[in-house]
Amino acid sequence: MAAQPHGIQALLFDVFGTVVDWRSSIARDAAPFLARHLPGLEGAAFAAAWRRRYQPAMEAVRTGARPFTKLDILHRENLEGVLRDHGLDPASLPEAELDGLNRLWHRLDPWPDSVAGLHRLKARFIIAPLSNGNIALLLNMAKRAGLPWDAILGAEASQAYKPNREAYLRTADILGLPPEACMLVAAHNGDLAAARRCGFRTAFIARPTEYGPEQAKDLAAEQDWDFVAPSFPALADQLGCPA
Amino acid sequence: MAAQPHGIQALLFDVFGTVVDWRSSIARDAAPFLARHLPGLEGAAFAAAWRRRYQPAMEAVRTGARPFTKLDILHRENLEGVLRDHGLDPASLPEAELDGLNRLWHRLDPWPDSVAGLHRLKARFIIAPLSNGNIALLLNMAKRAGLPWDAILGAEASQAYKPNREAYLRTADILGLPPEACMLVAAHNGDLAAARRCGFRTAFIARPTEYGPEQAKDLAAEQDWDFVAPSFPALADQLGCPA
Structure with a gap:
């Protein structure tokens, strides 16, 4: 060059x-999941709730309290936290459905x-x-x-x-x-x-x-x-x- | 997909x-340097001599004797070794010339x-x-x-x-x-x-x-x-x- x-x-x-x-994409693509499992929760609110856990999850790595952990893993932990916050036990869902939801961040x-x-x-x-x-x-x-x-x-x-x-x-x-x-x-x-x-x-x-x-x-x-x-x-x- | x-x-x-x-590229692009500093050495022989030090240099990292060291650094050490083998002291050359030679591997x-x-x-x-x-x-x-x-x-x-x-x-x-x-x-x-x-x-x-x-x-x-x-x-x- x-x-x-x-x-x-x-x-x-x-x-x-x-x-x-990220917000519009997650809101739109999570909608079918939400309609099935959390019909009271709108896509945009779900996306925002998931994203609110983003900075705190990385903070444990930044401070050295936790070894470096890639974002796919933090996203998954954060997803499970959001579901629990809304009364849905992630263990009650098929792994493929949780993984598919987590991979919305790849799309x-x-x-x-x-x-x-x-x-x-x-x-x-x-x-x-x-x-x-x-x-x-x-x-x-x-x-x-x-x-x-x-x-x-x-x-x-x-x-x-x-x-x-x-x-x-x-x-x-x-x-x-x-x-x-x-x-x-x-x-x-x-x-x-x-x-x-x-x-x-x-x-x-x-x-x-x-x-x-x-x-x-x-x-x-x-x-x-x-x-x-x-x-x-x-x-x-x-x-x-x-x- | x-x-x-x-x-x-x-x-x-x-x-x-x-x-x-790598062989033809290094041989061709090192030729002007060789003509100036090592007129008896052909480009292909120089490329081969440089490359012969490649596996031994990585071996020290593979065995754990040396912490991971990126190839640009190993290439530079190997270059200096090849020059010394041919009676040329790398310290006698401008840094820009040595670095330019080392970056032939980027080209x-x-x-x-x-x-x-x-x-x-x-x-x-x-x-x-x-x-x-x-x-x-x-x-x-x-x-x-x-x-x-x-x-x-x-x-x-x-x-x-x-x-x-x-x-x-x-x-x-x-x-x-x-x-x-x-x-x-x-x-x-x-x-x-x-x-x-x-x-x-x-x-x-x-x-x-x-x-x-x-x-x-x-x-x-x-x-x-x-x-x-x-x-x-x-x-x-x-x-x-x-x-």
Whole structure:
């Protein structure tokens, strides 16, 4: 690849919320299960309840209280917790049904601009997820959705969950790049702040409906990120990638 | 992806010799350096001498005598050893020249059929390297050559060098697949034998000039591998991948 004037060589992407719409996908695809087993629970509420257990589950790994455990396993534990919270004993369900539900995270739909934008960015940069998702989850998602990653990086490769420093710094090291040649692309100000503290460049992509119509956070850039864009193609424009 | 009748979901590829022609690439691209510094040494002999140190260097990691060390570092140590063997002190050379030479392994040319064959195989299977190369090496190689991997796996992801069992078994585990859903594609009978002992399916691709015109080993399949083919497109034919 030609040298980039800004020195950025790799774009590392947050995935849940930034590349894919986890909330709508889980809400829609869990609906048949909910209709059978928890008819009072709406898909969006189920998705939100499942996702609320995401950060606390990773926190045990971040603090060292628990050895690194990949997200498929945390998702499964969190799923069982949500079901119990709603009075449904997971042990009463067939394993295949629980596993199928857990694998909905491998089948999330991208935002409408994601695939086209990634193709443009890939022509000029290394592109890879820097997600807390595990490799199989991200690979299966990419294969289904057509996300053209150059490699699948993130928590499982670095054995660390964002926003711990090791998640960013080990990713740069794996790529053989200094942190300043890496840019995190994310819809979350907190993730970008952690990446910036490690020396990464930063790009904020607004995804104002990630948490639904009444989303209260991450509606706008909260720092002077290196780039701020409403979509991946808009970021590609700013980075000078041909259409 | 549709279920495969043979149950194979992922094709994992040996890279050096199977996907790319390391010998011709190194011989050609090291020639300007050799002309300047070691005018008596031919490119092919230099490539062979560098490669001869490959297995012994990994052996220290395989036996546990040395912690996992990525191939870029072993290649660099081996390079310095080869230069010393030929009376050239690496400390007398600019760091950029040594590093540029070491990065020739990131710029190997694929065999003429590799890219077209991988595209066909990718339409039906997960495709990823299961190489002793590190992630940056394999990613940079893929980006330059157009190798359309779904993910970059292998020694750095599994923290183990082939033919140790962990290299194969941890790769299957990362993919969330049982070993029998994984097939190693390789030009080396020994690599395939180790993969088979782990439960992998096996495909032998003949690369009878990997070691030059007088190659003496791996000219033919030495076991009844699941598939034997003269090229990646021929393997795609056998696996029923549309042209």
